[in-house]
Amino acid sequence: MKLNIALLAGDGIGPEVIDQAVKVSDAVAKKFGHEITWKPALTGAAAIDAVGEPYPDETHNVCKSSDAVLFGAIGDPKYDNDPSAPVRPEQGLLKMRKALGLFANVRPTFVFPSLLDKSPLKKERIEGTDLVFLRELTGGIYFGEKGRRDDRNTAYDNCVYTKEEVTRLARKGFELAMQRSKRLCCVDKANVLETSRLWRETVQGLEAEYPEVQVSYEFVDAVAMRLVQWPSDYDVLITENLFGDILTDEASVISGSMGLMPSASLGSDIGLFEPIHGSYPQAAGKNIANPMATVLSAAMMFENFGLTEEGKVIREAVNKALAEGIVTEDLADGDKAYGTSEVGDWLAASI
Amino acid sequence: MKLNIALLAGDGIGPEVIDQAVKVSDAVAKKFGHEITWKPALTGAAAIDAVGEPYPDETHNVCKSSDAVLFGAIGDPKYDNDPSAPVRPEQGLLKMRKALGLFANVRPTFVFPSLLDKSPLKKERIEGTDLVFLRELTGGIYFGEKGRRDDRNTAYDNCVYTKEEVTRLARKGFELAMQRSKRLCCVDKANVLETSRLWRETVQGLEAEYPEVQVSYEFVDAVAMRLVQWPSDYDVLITENLFGDILTDEASVISGSMGLMPSASLGSDIGLFEPIHGSYPQAAGKNIANPMATVLSAAMMFENFGLTEEGKVIREAVNKALAEGIVTEDLADGDKAYGTSEVGDWLAASI
Numbered sequence: 001m002k003l004n005i006a007l008l009a010g011d012g013i014g015p016e017v018i019d020q021a022v023k024v025s026d027a028v029a030k031k032f033g034h035e036i037t038w039k040p041a042l043t044g045a046a047a048i049d050a051v052g053e054p055y056p057d058e059t060h061n062v063c064k065s066s067d068a069v070l071f072g073a074i075g076d077p078k079y080d081n082d083p084s085a086p087v088r089p090e091q092g093l094l095k096m097r098k099a100l101g102l103f104a105n106v107r108p109t110f111v112f113p114s115l116l117d118k119s120p121l122k123k124e125r126i127e128g129t130d131l132v133f134l135r136e137l138t139g140g141i142y143f144g145e146k147g148r149r150d151d152r153n154t155a156y157d158n159c160v161y162t163k164e165e166v167t168r169l170a171r172k173g174f175e176l177a178m179q180r181s182k183r184l185c186c187v188d189k190a191n192v193l194e195t196s197r198l199w200r201e202t203v204q205g206l207e208a209e210y211p212e213v214q215v216s217y218e219f220v221d222a223v224a225m226r227l228v229q230w231p232s233d234y235d236v237l238i239t240e241n242l243f244g245d246i247l248t249d250e251a252s253v254i255s256g257s258m259g260l261m262p263s264a265s266l267g268s269d270i271g272l273f274e275p276i277h278g279s280y281p282q283a284a285g286k287n288i289a290n291p292m293a294t295v296l297s298a299a300m301m302f303e304n305f306g307l308t309e310e311g312k313v314i315r316e317a318v319n320k321a322l323a324e325g326i327v328t329e330d331l332a333d334g335d336k337a338y339g340t341s342e343v344g345d346w347l348a349a350s351i
Numbered sequence: 352m353k354l355n356i357a358l359l360a361g362d363g364i365g366p367e368v369i370d371q372a373v374k375v376s377d378a379v380a381k382k383f384g385h386e387i388t389w390k391p392a393l394t395g396a397a398a399i400d401a402v403g404e405p406y407p408d409e410t411h412n413v414c415k416s417s418d419a420v421l422f423g424a425i426g427d428p429k430y431d432n433d434p435s436a437p438v439r440p441e442q443g444l445l446k447m448r449k450a451l452g453l454f455a456n457v458r459p460t461f462v463f464p465s466l467l468d469k470s471p472l473k474k475e476r477i478e479g480t481d482l483v484f485l486r487e488l489t490g491g492i493y494f495g496e497k498g499r500r501d502d503r504n505t506a507y508d509n510c511v512y513t514k515e516e517v518t519r520l521a522r523k524g525f526e527l528a529m530q531r532s533k534r535l536c537c538v539d540k541a542n543v544l545e546t547s548r549l550w551r552e553t554v555q556g557l558e559a560e561y562p563e564v565q566v567s568y569e570f571v572d573a574v575a576m577r578l579v580q581w582p583s584d585y586d587v588l589i590t591e592n593l594f595g596d597i598l599t600d601e602a603s604v605i606s607g608s609m610g611l612m613p614s615a616s617l618g619s620d621i622g623l624f625e626p627i628h629g630s631y632p633q634a635a636g637k638n639i640a641n642p643m644a645t646v647l648s649a650a651m652m653f654e655n656f657g658l659t660e661e662g663k664v665i666r667e668a669v670n671k672a673l674a675e676g677i678v679t680e681d682l683a684d685g686d687k688a689y690g691t692s693e694v695g696d697w698l699a700a701s702i
């Protein structure tokens with residue numbers, strides 16, 4: 001297979017972890033006879049510094065002419081204390097999601113048996129946790145009309161959803177549930193919000209098409225509790241943009257393996273794959289960042305092309321590295337810590 | 352002091368736990384020479400069954416002519432599966448909050464040393480946790496315009512905040528912080544929402560009036576993570592209605608003492624005091640529900656009248672009951688479990 005992959009390294013540790021995912025992907029390509037052409041492009045604070053905006057047209061063109069996007073991280077502390085600055089890295093992120101039609105953010109949370117001790121939760125609470133959130137990513141209050149009135153003393157944000165937006169996300173949820181344990185949880189606040197009632201009735205309307213899937217409906221506040229109490233009860237969860245933002249981050253810390261969690265954003269033909277961790281500016285350039293989440297994001301990318309064996313080989317390499325202690329300092333626990341690039345080299349070599 | 356207290360027992364276990372809070376409050380009144388007149392009124396599903404609506408005018412009149420409201424719980428499974436039914440208990444709750452001007456929901460999360468083991472979190476993560484959320488309760492997306500258009504295929508919910516609404520809640524936050532460790536965290540999503548930017552700039556504008564308070568600003572998704580990772584880092588948190596709904600529920604389970612957590616809703620002269628747990632219909636009428644959260648809510652009520660000693664006496668009685676194992680089955684751990692009313696009798700007698 002010939003693959004053109006846009007490479008958006010972004011800010012902070014982005015470039016370093018992306019380098020390792022490239023190494024590993026190239027090793028996989030070599031082993032399976034694929035040919036990958038990497039097409040680097042600017043994004044985030046790096047793009048603002050270079051050309052004045054966080055998601056320049058040129059970057060969009062590179063993405064549009066690629067088969068997928070591999071993304072590092074964005075965010076720079078110099079923008080953090082002024083959320084109303086006219087140009088910020090986050091705007092690029094939202095623009096990119098919308099422009100590429102990435103309406104479904106896929107965020108798995110699973111545990112690595114060797115890392116159970118890292119969790120803030122007790123072992124018996126998280127054992128067996130293996131859930132996936134599908135977060136709607138291009139609608140809701142993120143993209144509704146927003147502004148000020150009354151001399152800027154009143155602010156408003158509109159949350160809007162259409163039936164089509166809910167349907168396409170929900171269908172992905174049902175399909176994913178069919179590939180897994182056939183359980184789907186629709187997370188909403190239908191006791192208060194009209195958009196949630198639309199979500200609920202739309203999902204209810206799809207149930208008949210997927211008779212094997214067992215669907216439950218839970219309020220977002222209840223899920224925020226139960227994720228901490230009994231995370232392993234969940235399988236596939238679908239939810240709207242803002243609830244998804246909050247709950248996927250909450251879910252990511254319960255496993256204790258946050259630094260290892262990959263994600264995918266899907267929608268149009270072009271998927272985007274990225275680690276869930278941020279740009280971690282304090283660690284930038286120090287060769288200490290954990291590249292495994294980005295490497296596992298590359299695995300999701302292969303799997304999304306239907307290349308399941310290729311994905312599996314990467315996952316096995318990561319498991320082996322964890323078992324043999326070939327890890328960066330965040331997982332070293334006082335034992336020898338390897339550098340970001342050493343872990344990447346080891347993973348590539350073991351493939 | 353002469354006190355008129357509206358008594359809204361509500362649904363499920365509400366009446367049973369309220370009975371114990373009445374017993375304990377009467378014991379306190381006797382000890383300190385106060386005179387409490389209890390004025391029962393209907394609310395929740397019980398009110399729908401009796402008079403067709405969840406917060407009848409008559410109940411509102413009872414509340415308005417009282418000095419405070421002691422509230423049990425509302426919710427009945429017969430309404431749960433149809434969030435768009437024309438009359439539901441939750442509507443009564445929202446109407447009551449608005450009608451009584453209860454704009455500040457005060458939700459403490461603290462740990463009882465003897466109950467640390469009940470937490471889903473590891474002991475070393477929750478030790479020392481003692482935080483309070485101030486959730487805005489009468490604005491935001493809960494009360495904005497909502498509806499459908501395009502033949503019901505598009506739904507919308509408006510989130511609106513005015514500077515005054517933010518200011519009055521934030522002031523309560525600063526004042527509470529001054530009484531505690533002088534740390535205040537403003538939780539928002541100012542990188543995306545205009546209402547959050549109004550929140551942030553309004554709180555920033557108040558900082559100069561409270562120079563001793565150290566204020567931090569965190570995004571809601573980050574707080575959802577850090578509450579699980581390092582709950583004891585937080586002290587006073589202020590936030591808008593929907594974020595508060597999600598985060599206070601999340602916070603309530605980390606302590607392991609959810610069944611013991613009280614709350615207050617303040618605003619006008621009349622405060623409302625209630626346990627954070629729900630109506631727990633499976634346990635209704637069985638004399639097994641834990642009354643301690645309601646009893647501690649009564650303690651908050653006394654404290655809100657400035658009767659700190661009275662509140663303290665109740666808290667001490669609860670601590671003593673926990674230490675001596677005078678607890679309901681949820682806390683009995685295989686040892687003898689006492690009934691709801693026995694725990695109430697014991698607490699009243701020990702005062």
Ligand SMILES: CC(C)[C@H](C(=O)O)[C@@H](O)C(=O)O
Binds near residue numbers: 090093542543
């Ligand atoms: C940076 C921010 C705009 C973004 C979001 O809220 O979607 C981030 O939190 C995420 O989850 O990808």
Ligand SMILES: CC(C)[C@H](C(=O)O)[C@@H](O)C(=O)O
Binds near residue numbers: 192221444
């Ligand atoms: C029942 C519901 C409307 C209510 C809310 O969302 O405010 C509840 O979850 C709460 O937190 O008191």
